[in-house]
Ligand SMILES: Cc1ncc(COP(=O)(O)O)c(C=O)c1O
């Protein structure tokens with residue numbers, strides 16, 4: 001709180017403009033979600049640009065030393081101004097775990113895991129939710145809503161509860177019970193949509209429009225992608241001087257991978273790291289629209305043709321943020337690849353047993369991606385890799401037990 005006060009004292013505005021990702025035209029900042037009004041394109045999302053000269057004068061290594069270890073320490077690179085409330089909600093500054101035995105399993109010399117499952121609601125989505133909830137409070141909106149395969153929902157419900165803001169959550173039929181339990185316990189109004197994630201998303205968008213609620217759907221809310229960016233800012237600060245060659249991230253809607261790549265690039269521009277790690281986006285083989293778009297420039301699949309994956313959090317056949325996800329990964333000279341469900345389950349077991357990190361399937365996909373990338377010679381055996389573990393495995397015990405098997409029964 002006290003350190004938050006230090007930041008507030010020096011607060012200035014650093015955003016220069018909101019720009020359309022397609023036509024690059026300048027756009028008015030939306031209340032929450034919004035696409036470019038000049039483009040007739042649902043995927044023309046908005047991107048936040050900053051006055052980097054001004055940021056460089058304020059976001060310095062010395063300044064950072066005095067700031068709390070949470071994501072608001074990078075307030076110059078966030079699109080809204082934190083207040084004292086924001087500093088009382090913990091978020092970010094998750095640990096980086098050295099994973100030597102997992103590196104040997106993946107066939108590389110060094111592997112580190114950024115364990116974002118240790119955020120307060122057990123996924124990296126807390127980075128976006130804290131921004132969304134604070135923004136909704138500042139805009140004096142009476143309710144915040146989102147549609148989610150699970151983690152964004154439980155995260156939003158948690159931060160709305162911390163802030164005392166009512167929330168409504170739309171989840172698809174397939175959302176795992178522990179994630180639904182989490183949001184019910186946080187006191188959210190829950191609507192389980194008898195249909196897919198895409199249908200839950202459309203219903204949420206319509207409800208927000210009709211009732212004037214704050215729309216926390218990350219892909220078309222430019223503020224929230226900036227929240228996810230703090231994972232990339234942290235990776236740069238935490239690894240500075242020994243930054244990895246590759247940062248590996250699993251991909252659903254594409255917001256996370258785009259945010260992390262943008263964060264790494266901004267920290268390079270500010271001189272915190274000497275080079276930008278390449279970013280590798282990992283998709284499930286059964287739901288790979290962004291990997292395809294990276295290769296062809298177009299979204300190939302309709303929901304009917306996607307084959308699904310056990311990694312529910314990245315089961316996103318129509319990703320709303322694919323253009324940013326392709327653009328930013330290209331800008332790091334990175335790549336995309338696909339992993340099968342068998343590779344994901346093998347990686348989930350290996351990550352637990354060899355690194356002591358319990359990853360949910362979507363998070364383990366990133367670790368599976370490291371091994372696949374080495375096999376495919378995308379990543380060299382002597383390269384240094386950091387994989388982001390985006391969510392904790394306790395969130396989906398049914399899948400974990402199906403993978404791990406049962407304990408041996410013994411007599412007392
Ligand atoms: C655990 C986990 N990993 C990865 C992702 C993918 O993030 P994005 O949809 O921003 O690409 C999600 C999204 O829900 C997630 O919950």
Ligand SMILES: [Zn+2]
Pocket residue numbers: 020021022023024025036037038039044
């Ligand atoms: Zn446009």
